[in-house]
Amino acid sequence: MKNRPITYSKNVFIPVTNVCRNKCVYCGFRRPAEHKDAFLMTEAEVAAILKQGAETGCTEAMFAFGESPEENAAFNARFGKQLNEMGFKTVIEYTAHLCRLALDYGLLPHVNGGVLSFDELQLLAPLNASMGLMLETTAIVSAHADCPGKIPAARLEMIENAGKLKMPFTTGLLIGIGETRQDWAESLAEIQKLHQKYGHIQEIILQNYTPNSGQENPIKDLKPPTKEDMIDLILLTKNTLTPDISIQVAPNLMSPLELIQYGVTDLGGISPVTIDYINPEAAWPKIEELKTLLSSKGYEFKERLPVHPKFVKSGWFGKETEFLIEKLSDADGYRKY
Numbered sequence: 001m002k003n004r005p006i007t008y009s010k011n012v013f014i015p016v017t018n019v020c021r022n023k024c025v026y027c028g029f030r031r032p033a034e035h036k037d038a039f040l041m042t043e044a045e046v047a048a049i050l051k052q053g054a055e056t057g058c059t060e061a062m063f064a065f066g067e068s069p070e071e072n073a074a075f076n077a078r079f080g081k082q083l084n085e086m087g088f089k090t091v092i093e094y095t096a097h098l099c100r101l102a103l104d105y106g107l108l109p110h111v112n113g114g115v116l117s118f119d120e121l122q123l124l125a126p127l128n129a130s131m132g133l134m135l136e137t138t139a140i141v142s143a144h145a146d147c148p149g150k151i152p153a154a155r156l157e158m159i160e161n162a163g164k165l166k167m168p169f170t171t172g173l174l175i176g177i178g179e180t181r182q183d184w185a186e187s188l189a190e191i192q193k194l195h196q197k198y199g200h201i202q203e204i205i206l207q208n209y210t211p212n213s214g215q216e217n218p219i220k221d222l223k224p225p226t227k228e229d230m231i232d233l234i235l236l237t238k239n240t241l242t243p244d245i246s247i248q249v250a251p252n253l254m255s256p257l258e259l260i261q262y263g264v265t266d267l268g269g270i271s272p273v274t275i276d277y278i279n280p281e282a283a284w285p286k287i288e289e290l291k292t293l294l295s296s297k298g299y300e301f302k303e304r305l306p307v308h309p310k311f312v313k314s315g316w317f318g319k320e321t322e323f324l325i326e327k328l329s330d331a332d333g334y335r336k337y
């Protein structure tokens with residue numbers, strides 16, 4: 001066995017709403033509020049997923065959804081009543097409630113709902129094991145032309161606020177969206193700078209842009225990154241970030257087998273229950289198959305919680321998740337069986 005394990009978290013994906021104020025050209029998840037497929041999940045729908053997650057031994061409820069949909073009048077016209085009848089003014093208030101529901105089912109919340117204000121972060125932090133926001137890139141790219149929430153300074157500010165709140169944090173780069181390699185280096189340096197200051201970055205996701213059928217318009221000018229691009233990015237990441245930060249790639253977007261030797265240490269959330277709503281055609285590999293493949297290469301495939309072992313041990317996580325983290329973790333901070 002190699003001396004370091006490759007880690008993953010067993011999760012369910014809860015896409016609270018697919019309405020979003022941003023219009024990232026690569027995104028196949030977002031729907032305009034008027035679109036027939038636009039949704040705001042009901043509590044019953046969320047509960048059904050949580051129940052399946054609990055029954056299959058998942059420990060993470062990953063809430064990823066559209067950013068500030070209330071800025072859109074059509075969202076309020078169509079879904080405002082549903083929110084208000086439940087007693088909430090915003091999707092973030094509703095999500096706080098859904099985090100409590102997840103904890104009731106024995107799952108640890110990890111929210112990534114785009115850029116949040118300090119007050120919104122403060123509302124969600126106690127209810128989350130860890131939280132996340134992809135930096136994406138520090139570059140100004142045309143793929144983000146119509147995206148107030150993808151302004152790099154806004155993303156860096158939220159990542160900094162999470163640091164002030166001592167919230168274990170997941171961030172990362174999305175590559176193949178019109179940025180240069182110099183931009184990779186700059187993005188990684190900004191993340192390391194914040195980690196230096198606050199020590200809260202638990203993992204960095206290196207995500208390769210992947211075309212999918214949900215995209216509004218066919219995109220000709222974005223080319224999906226190659227395996228060689230990903231290897232170069234992994235090597236650069238290893239040279240820029242301190243080794244206490246895990247390096248994560250998504251095993252459904254590119255085969256991890258040829259990437260791990262360059263420094264990948266984590267395969268993120270893998271779900272036996274839900275699809276990857278961001279890349280719906282990219283099926284999750286089976287956990288057992290990954291375990292077999294990785295062990296043939298000499299790696300242990302080890303389950304963690306949505307909060308990485310280092311932070312389990314130092315007690316950095318939302319206070320209201322403590323009872324569950326104690327129950328689910330072993331002495332080393334990994335998943336206890």
Ligand SMILES: O=c1nc2n(C[C@H](O)[C@H](O)[C@H](O)CO)c3cc(O)ccc3cc-2c(=O)[nH]1
Binds near residue numbers: 276278
């Ligand atoms: O299934 C997915 N999980 C995504 N996750 C979840 C992640 O894979 C894991 O759940 C984390 O490692 C926490 O355990 C994200 C988490 C973030 O904080 C930010 C971005 C992502 C992006 C994805 C994604 O595209 N698909």
Ligand SMILES: C[C@H]1O[C@@H](n2cnc3c(N)ncnc32)[C@H](O)[C@@H]1O
Binds near residue numbers: 027133208278279
């Ligand atoms: C949840 C995260 O998913 C990523 N994301 C959004 N669209 C795509 C795509 N087509 N391919 C890969 N990643 C994507 C962004 O980085 C976002 O922050």
Ligand code: SF4
Binds near residue numbers: 021024067
């Ligand atoms: S990637 Fe996130 S922010 Fe961008 S359009 Fe899709 S849902 Fe909105």
